[in-house]
Amino acid sequence: MKASTLRWLIVIALIVLWEALPRAGLIPELFLPALSSTLAAGWNEAGEYGHALGVTLYEVAISMAFACGGGILLGAVVGSLPRPRVLIMPMVSSLYAVPLVILYPVFTVWLGIGSESKIAFASIYGFLPTMLATAAGIQTIDPQLLLAARSMGATMSQRLVRVILPAAIPTVLSGLRVGGALVIVGVVVSEMLISSAGIGYLISRYRTILDSPHVFAGVLLVLAMAIAFNAVIRMLERKAAIWQTGTRGGQDTVEEIAPGSLQPAT
Amino acid sequence: MGGNAMQPLANVTPFKRAGAIQVQNVGQVFRTSGAEVVALTDVSLDIKPGRFVVLVGPSGCGKSTLLMMLAGLRQQTSGTILINGAPVPAPDPNRVGVVFQEASLFPWLTAEENVEFPLALRGVAKAERRAKAEAMLQLVGLEGFGKRHPHELSGGMKQRVSIARGLVQDPPVLLMDEPFAALDEQTRMTMGDELLRIWAATGKTVVFVTHSLTEAVYLADEVAVMSARPGRIVDLLQVQLPRPRTYEMLSGDAFGSLRDRIWRHIRKSA
Numbered sequence: 052m053k054a055s056t057l058r059w060l061i062v063i064a065l066i067v068l069w070e071a072l073p074r075a076g077l078i079p080e081l082f083l084p085a086l087s088s089t090l091a092a093g094w095n096e097a098g099e100y101g102h103a104l105g106v107t108l109y110e111v112a113i114s115m116a117f118a119c120g121g122g123i124l125l126g127a128v129v130g131s132l133p134r135p136r137v138l139i140m141p142m143v144s145s146l147y148a149v150p151l152v153i154l155y156p157v158f159t160v161w162l163g164i165g166s167e168s169k170i171a172f173a174s175i176y177g178f179l180p181t182m183l184a185t186a187a188g189i190q191t192i193d194p195q196l197l198l199a200a201r202s203m204g205a206t207m208s209q210r211l212v213r214v215i216l217p218a219a220i221p222t223v224l225s226g227l228r229v230g231g232a233l234v235i236v237g238v239v240v241s242e243m244l245i246s247s248a249g250i251g252y253l254i255s256r257y258r259t260i261l262d263s264p265h266v267f268a269g270v271l272l273v274l275a276m277a278i279a280f281n282a283v284i285r286m287l288e289r290k291a292a293i294w295q296t297g298t299r300g301g302q303d304t305v306e307e308i309a310p311g312s313l314q315p316a317t
Numbered sequence: 318m319g320g321n322a323m324q325p326l327a328n329v330t331p332f333k334r335a336g337a338i339q340v341q342n343v344g345q346v347f348r349t350s351g352a353e354v355v356a357l358t359d360v361s362l363d364i365k366p367g368r369f370v371v372l373v374g375p376s377g378c379g380k381s382t383l384l385m386m387l388a389g390l391r392q393q394t395s396g397t398i399l400i401n402g403a404p405v406p407a408p409d410p411n412r413v414g415v416v417f418q419e420a421s422l423f424p425w426l427t428a429e430e431n432v433e434f435p436l437a438l439r440g441v442a443k444a445e446r447r448a449k450a451e452a453m454l455q456l457v458g459l460e461g462f463g464k465r466h467p468h469e470l471s472g473g474m475k476q477r478v479s480i481a482r483g484l485v486q487d488p489p490v491l492l493m494d495e496p497f498a499a500l501d502e503q504t505r506m507t508m509g510d511e512l513l514r515i516w517a518a519t520g521k522t523v524v525f526v527t528h529s530l531t532e533a534v535y536l537a538d539e540v541a542v543m544s545a546r547p548g549r550i551v552d553l554l555q556v557q558l559p560r561p562r563t564y565e566m567l568s569g570d571a572f573g574s575l576r577d578r579i580w581r582h583i584r585k586s587a
Contacts, residue, residue, distance in 0.1 A: 062564075126536040202388050204410045204437040213438075217425045289424075 085246040093268030099253070104272055106249040107238060110169045111276070114234045117170070119227055126185025126226070131215065140186070146178045152240065159245050169246065173237030177230040183216040184226020220291050228284045235280060239273055272302030335366035335522045336401045336412065338387065338491030341385045345382055353545040356382050358395070362541055362550060366489070369516060371531055371533040374543030374584050380526045383548070387524060388415045400490055408571050412433050414483030416493040422467040423480075429454060429463035432481045453481035455583045457515060471472050473504040478513060478515030493525045497532070506564070509535055513562060530583075535562055545586040552582050 066086060072078045073085040084092075092098055129135050155172050162168040192215060200214045242251025283315035325536060345357040357379040364370050372380040384396055385391040389405035400403060400412050408415075422431050432450040441449075454463055457477040467475055476496055483491055493512075497505045516523055527533055533540050534556055542552040554575055559568055566572050 194418055195421045196423060198390065199415070199417055199436075202386060202390055202408050202410070202413075202415040202417075204408050205438050209438055213434075214423065220425075305441070 053131050068110045081263050085104045088264045088269040089271060092262075093271065095113035096268075098154055098263065098273065100250075100268065103248065103253045103269075106166065107242065107251070108274070110166050110173065110238045110242075110249065110271075111235055113166075114170050114173035114177060114238060115231060117174035118230050121174070122178045122181025122226065122230055123185050123223060126182040126223075127215075127219075129182070130186035130189030130219075131211075136186070138189075143179060143183065146182065152177050152244075155241050155244060158241075164245050164247060166248075169238050169241045169249070173234045173239045175230075175239035177234035179230075180233060181223075181230030182227045184229070185219065185223050188222025188226070189215060189233055191222070221288075223287050224291055226282065228288075231280055231284065232277065235273070235277055255314050269295065319448060326430040334489060335367050336365040336518050338362070338400075338522060338524065339399040340364075340387075340398070341368065341395045341397040341399075342381070342488075343383070343386065343398060345386065345391075346394045357393075358541050358549055360550055362553075364522060364524065364539075367520050367568065369513075369525065369536060369538045370528060371525045371537040373527060373533045373540060373579060373583070374548065375545045375586055376528070378586075379548030380495055380543050383543075384492050384524060384526050387490075388413055388492050390415075410486045410488060412488050413490045413492060414486065414488040414492065416476070416479045416483045416496045418495055418498055422478055424467050426466070427463060427468070427587040428459065428470065428478045431467070431478055432463075432485050434482065435486055437486050449485055451483070453485045454478070456484070456518065457481045458511065458564060471504070472500050473508050476500065476508060477511070478531055480512070484515075484519065484521070487520060491521045491523050493523065495526050495528065498528065505529075505532070510562075511534065511561070517560075529578045530576045530579050531567065531580065534558075534572055534586060535567065538581060540575075542582045544582070551586070552578070554578060 069083070069086040073080055073083050073088075077206055080088075129139055151172070154175070155168070158168040158171050162171055196218060197210060200210050205213065238249070239251040239254075242249035243255040246252045250269050250272050254266050254273075254277075257263075257265035257269065331383075340360055340362040340418065343357060343360045344355070347356055360383060361373070362370075366521075374380050382391065386393050387400070387405065389408040392406070398468065405413065418471045423434065426434065429450045430448065432453050433446040435445045451460075451463065454460060457480050459474060459477050459481070462470065462474065470478065480491075483493075497508050500508060511583060512523075513536060525536060537554075537556050540554040540556060541550050542554070543549065544551045556575060558571060
């Protein structure tokens with residue numbers, strides 16, 4: 052059986068179990084409400100969930116722009132210049148190990164419990180991995196490529212735009228994958244902690260009144276958001292992978308493309 | 318120049334005159350954290366237009382360094398380097414094309430985009446770029462492979478693209494830094510013959526760095542043998558074998574004695 056078919060079967064099995072187990076009474080409704088009652092709960096309060104989703108998506112979008120834009124920009128600077136690298140990298144790396152969520156209460160004091168504090172927190176949360184990955188990506192560019200570009204008379208800015216940036220794309224994307232996921236986590240978690248709107252807030256509020264179907268309706272929405280984000284990154288990665296896959300060991304790929312037809316007329 | 322693409326490729330191909338290279342008493346000193354390393358000392362070499370000159374020597378003898386200086390990618394600490402009578406203070410792709418080891422094609426560009434790259438840097442119009450790239454790919458025997466990415470090409474084909482890229486601006490001098498070092502032996506032999514064919518067709522002055530003694534004698538008009546660090550030229554052999562070179566020559570006495578002579582120099586300094 053193909054791996055993709057198997058994967059789909061597992062997903063379908065999980066969905067079926069989600070419906071069947073609570074219905075059969077094997078799992079108490081409080082722990083896990085059946086999928087149908089979860090969907091019904093979400094549907095009945097569609098307006099409320101829609102509004103919450105809007106708030107959360109807005110916060111995610113702004114944070115994503117800050118985290119990814121800033122992370123790529125600063126990562127590019129830090130990755131290409133040795134002096135800032137020596138200065139900043141050790142700090143950033145140790146900051147990365149700190150559970151940044153401890154800063155969130157401080158942000159609410161500074162910025163209030165509205166969207167601003169969530170955006171600030173999620174931006175910083177997603178910023179670090181994006182920046183680290185970009186810096187690493189730029190540092191690991193094959194120096195031969197830069198030398199070749201220089202031999203063809205490429206100026207500093209031409210080397211940046213035509214060599215360094217395209218060469219760094221695969222690593223930057225893997226940084227975005229982690230950074231973007233952390234932005235979603237950051238927004239939802241901060242909504243759950245202290246707030247008055249958003250999906251995280253709804254989940255948290257329904258949990259305090261033990262309304263499991265409504266809690267799980269919120270969980271489903273967050274799940275959908277994460278899956279959608281992942282799909283976008285996957286699409287971008289596939290575009291970049293056209294060449295990324297073959298940068299090393301090119302000979303191996305020749306066979307699978309078109310055996311025999313590759314002998315040039317000599 | 319939209320009409321360019323319509324013209325027969327032959328109109329693009331007539332090549333400029335080959336270039337002369339003069340290297341006079343060149344030295345190179347590296348400074349690494351206080352210590353001074355003399356990489357090259359008192360290197361002189363006079364290369365006439367259209368010659369095929371091979372630099373050989375033990376690892377670390379500075380033959381690649383010399384090539385980098387000819388390319389304008391590094392400046393000598395003493396002495397003079399002249400290409401067509403003028404020094405090379407910076408890379409000048411109009412005078413010098415460079416072919417590196419395998420890894421230097423841009424993996425995100427197709428073969429033809431790679432060949433066009435030096436022209437794109439200069440803002441040459443798309444149609445003209447494409448026409449020139451096509452002519453170069455045809456010259457190196459890669460017609461019809463322009464749309465492939467480097468990972469879809471074999472090692473030998475990648476080096477052909479690299480040669481096409483080095484020639485696309487029609488420089489009078491082509492420098493090659495161990496271009497076939499990463500290839501298997503059969504491909505290497507074929508590529509040697511191909512390079513000689515391209516050289517004969519274009520009439521360029523070629524300076525070729527290699528580790529392989531057989532390759533050196535097989536390809537060269539002249540072989541410059543360098544000593545271990547500090548690198549000097551210890552011998553300059555004239556290879557009088559007739560052209561075109563053939564596989565049978567490899568087992569001949571003339572070939573063998575030239576190779577032995579190079580080997581004795583290298584063994585002495587290793």
